[in-house]
Amino acid sequence: MRVVLSTYGSRGDVEPMAALALRLQELGASVRVCASPDEEFSARLAEAGVELVPVGQSVRALVSGPPPAPSGISERAARLVEQFHAAVLGAAEPGGAVVATGLFPAVAGAQAAAERLGARFAYVALQPTVLPSPHHRPFEYPMAPYPPEVTDLRELWELNIGTMNTLFGEAVNTHRAAVGLPEVDNVRDHVLTGRPWLATDPLLDPWPSPAGAGRPEEGWPEGWPEAVQTGAWILPDERPLPADLSAFLAAGEAPVYVGFGSMPLRDPAGAAQAAVEAVRAQGRRVLLGRGWARLAEVDGAGDCFAVGEVNQQALFPKVAAVVHHGGAGTTTTAARAGVPQVLVPQMVDQPYWASRVAALGIGAAHDGPTPTAESLATALRHALAPATRERAAALAAGIRTDGAAAAAKLLLG
Structure with missing residues (x-):
């Protein structure tokens, strides 16, 4: 099986994908990683024997430069959707699998590619605050803060749907329409899927189990999506210290x-x-x-x-x-x-x-x-x-x- 791993983010987004790629290859899968062309990322992937498909501009150059003007966020989002859609579409295969994380527009592009190919798609969160939960707040985008008077977690996560639609809905749906896919009303839940993965350690980041073990006494409230927690994806590092x-x-x-x-x-x-x-x-x-x-x-x-x-x-x-x-x-x-x-x-x-x-x-x-x-x-x-x-x-x-x-x-x- 060919598996494409897709991410756009810092080293903390790339290295876990290298760890997963290594384990997939040990099980006989053919693996490619779609990620930014930063030299340090390509070096770590090469050390792990994983093929890199470079996508977009250097993340380090992006975050080290001036912050984007609010008017430029939609343009950058649209570009990421298109770039990752094209890269994953070219690297994946029908009947294969795509696993994506990183910046939301890049994930949306990878998801659309998997949808078009008929490949299995899994969204993985490398930290919990992107996943709806009755136990923590959603993180805030600086340009779209939540009203300070709102403290109810269910209400905050409902507001998060609107935030994601406002920031990324146009870019995602315009691209989906252009490639023949139906538009979606709730881009967050469509891209995160109904059963996302969470690659964090259960001791550091307790996530209630779908089976009940580890759940708080009141149980997992109805209507909240459940995540599959795998444990953190750790790439073994045998390099000696200088x-x-x-x-x-x-x-x-x-x-x-x-x-x-x-x-x-x-x-x-x-x-x-x-x-x-x-x-x-x-x-x-x-x-x-x-x-x-x-x-x-x-x-x-x-x-x-x-x-x-x-x-x-x-x-x-x-x-x-x-x-x-x-x-x-x-x-x-x-x-x-x-x-x-x-x-x-x-x-x-x-x-x-x-x-x-x-x-x-x-x-x-x-x-x-x-x-x-x-x-x-x-x-x-x-x-x-x-x-x-x-x-x-x-x-x-x-x-x-x-x-x-x-x-x-x-x-x-």
Whole structure:
């Protein structure tokens, strides 16, 4: 069977698809991944032996540039729908399968291609706040906030349908009509399907089971869609750490890692300065992950080291704490390593993961997206406390590593 995996987003969207592709290939499937042409994404896919079908412009270039004007959002959405429809249509086959995640217009394009081909389609959420639930709010698009007086979750999710129709309905339905598909009244539910997949760890992100186990006492309310939770899709990483990084780690006590992954920050120099001061205030060395924010050493002192793209699965067990933006992948990797976390959420699902880390007692949630030396020091003191370290270490053993294998069997079974 030929399976096409489609995504348009950051590394946190691409790497789980590589993990699934690897498991599908082990089961005999022919797999292609439609994703943006960013060099770091193509390199990770190549390391996993997965064919990339490049689609659209570089995601890094997109998010690092000026934010789009409200008038340009519809145009960008229409372009993504068309690009991913064409790419998936050319890569998939009738009777095969398409699995999609990432930005909504890209998913809509992939879904339309699968629909035209008669291929099986599965939508996968890599974080829960895109899936309707009686237990959490939908995330907000900055250009379309929800009325502050509305707090009822069912009402908020109903408003979310209108938001998605307003932002993406025209682009999706215009394209569907152009390729001979019927228009849809509710683009959100059509694209997400009636039974979406959720690729998150059940311990970090409890999702009530359709069978009843794990449901809250009142049960799963009627009328809410149920998701199939597979566990997180983790790509094994066997790359050794760079020699200079290993030397820094060996030269003293475990440092605190600070990195914001694929998040470009408004003031990276200020964030780096605040981080270094906060970590030093705890008597710790600091390891800066450059990432898309381009964090860099602030004064050349020997207690600070900056590193580029690196194997976090190998690195995180060697640090005292991880300060990060709160992406699903980084949160899961740090939890697997048994290391305390400080989450400084920037957008979308990151506040949710910050709340989960705090609720589990394995770290701290920073209040707001812009840390100061003082605010970060307060969060770090909590994260580095013995009780937090003990809880983080204890929870690590419960994190599942078989999510991609479970999803592969579900798709091919």
